Amino acid sequence: MxxxxxxxxxxxxxxxxxxxxxxxxxxxxxxxxxxxxxxxxxxxxxxxxxxxxxxxxxxxxxxxxxxxxxxxxxxxxxxxxxxxxxxxxxxxxxxxxxxxxxxxxxxxxxxxxxxxxxxxxxxxxxxxxxxxxxxxxxxxxxxxxxxxxxxxxxxxLVVVMNNGEVAQAGSAEEVYERPTTDFVAEFIGETNLVHGVVSENVERNAAVNLEAGISIRTSIQLTPNSQVTLSIRPEHIQMLDHTLPKKAENVFTAEVIDCVYSGSTTRGTICIGELKLVVRVSDVEHLRTGKVDVYIDPANVIVVRENQ
Structure with a gap:
């Protein structure tokens, strides 16, 4: 006002x-x-x-x-x-x-x-x-x-405010798909925030060892040994039909914990080892089995915090 x-x-x-x-x-x-x-x-x-x-x-x-x-x-x-x-x-x-x-x-x-x-x-x-x-x-x-x-x-133009300050400003797509802070990632839509330490850079990708005990790759290079927070949108976790090779980056076998059908999409919870993630898929059949193979494109693993 x-x-x-x-x-x-x-x-x-x-x-x-x-x-x-x-x-x-x-x-x-x-x-x-x-x-x-x-x-x-x-x-x-x-x-x-x-x-x-x-x-x-x-x-x-x-x-x-x-x-x-x-x-x-x-x-x-x-x-x-x-x-x-x-x-x-x-x-x-x-x-x-x-x-x-x-x-x-x-x-x-x-x-x-x-x-x-x-x-x-x-x-x-x-x-x-x-x-x-x-x-x-x-x-x-x-x-x-x-x-x-x-x-x-x-x-x-979307402007996200936090405690009276601009947290991020950009197009709707930019703010949703490329949040710059963990606050923006959680405030705009639903996301999975995971924490880990950068282990190495391979070509253009950084490998991050997550606290849950698995390694995941991003699409950018990061400073080795830095602590990072990553954002992964539920809809960016893809259920595999085995068209990708098992050795592809960010392919994991997960256990389905629960799923809730909500019309156009189904929201589910999966576990990759000790890592619990929320997923959102268009086909409920993908989450009806106990075990699923999932793929997370490194481009959709967004770094929202890095402490060097």
């Missing part, structure tokens, strides 16, 4: 389009805000809610009518313009809040946990709806969320 001006800046500067807004009053920042609770006026209709920020800016009545009409069309609520918030579903209320925050075409739109009050199915639908509206308006949106799936689905 510091960006909107609702909280005081303790240090640093806030700039939009290269211009500092740190000392500007909230109403002078040209920023739209969608609150977590939507904050719709219960005594106003949908049309009146959307028109409110334009009236506060003293727009001409004709301009207000035109802008509100376009906004209603954009969020697909033209037929609900004369209803009150209490007569709308959660998703419709969310779209009214979005229309009200964007009807005056702000430079920036802030969204505070915009989908947290919706059920899962509606939340997923609204993720794509917000992206559609954002692209139609062509404005920058800063959305705060603790839902990792929501962040990955909606964002062009």
């Amino acid at each position: 510091m960006i909107a001006g609702f909280e005081s800046v303790t240090s640093g500067d806030i700039a939009v389009d290269g211009q500092s807004i740190t000392d500007l009053a909230p109403h002078k920042r040209d920023i739209g805000v969608v609150f977590q609770s939507y904050a719709l006026f219960p005594h106003m209709t949908v049309r009146e809610n959307i028109a409110f920020p334009l009236k506060m800016r003293r727009w001409a009545p004709g301009d207000i009518k035109e802008a509100v009409g376009k906004s209603l069309d954009l969020v697909r609520l033209t037929d609900f313009a004369d209803r009150y918030p209490s007569q709308l579903s959660g998703g419709q209320q969310q779209r009214v809040a979005l229309a009200r925050a964007t009807v005056f075409t702000p430079k920036l739109l802030l969204m505070d946990e915009p989908l947290s009050a919706l059920d899962r199915q509606l939340r997923q639908a609204m993720q794509f709806e917000i992206k559609r509206i954002q692209r139609s308006l062509g404005i920058t949106v800063v959305a705060v969320t603790h839902d990792q799936e929501e962040a990955l689905t909606m964002s062009d």
Whole structure:
């Protein structure tokens, strides 16, 4: 809320389009805000809610009518313009809040946990709806969320914060597939974090002796004898149909401990010696047997911490 001006800046500067807004009053920042609770006026209709920020800016009545009409069309609520918030579903209320925050075409739109009050199915639908509206308006949106799936689905740029500092910033794919810290690896999606000591570098790969007593290879070189933490995503542990030779790197025989079918994927737990790993596969049959051969591509063994 510091960006909107609702909280005081303790240090640093806030700039939009290269211009500092740190000392500007909230109403002078040209920023739209969608609150977590939507904050719709219960005594106003949908049309009146959307028109409110334009009236506060003293727009001409004709301009207000035109802008509100376009906004209603954009969020697909033209037929609900004369209803009150209490007569709308959660998703419709969310779209009214979005229309009200964007009807005056702000430079920036802030969204505070915009989908947290919706059920899962509606939340997923609204993720794509917000992206559609954002692209139609062509404005920058800063959305705060603790839902990792929501962040990955909606964002062009994901910024992971930890204790008030930026832990990592990048595209959704980069942050998920190439986390730079163990915090990011665990916070964005599910992962297996394993610890070990680098034993040697062979060609371009480093061999790491894990605490569980097995050796695994990465796709980069590391400093010998350094202590490392590795991240391995569950879906990157492949069940083998014996098309790879037994002597291939990172091929292990594992024992299936349990598996849970969840529709499109099956989540299971396997043990490679003393190393317990979570796996996620598309075919439940892979985890129905007691023993399986698995392969982990060295490129998918990500170093998230190295202590030399």
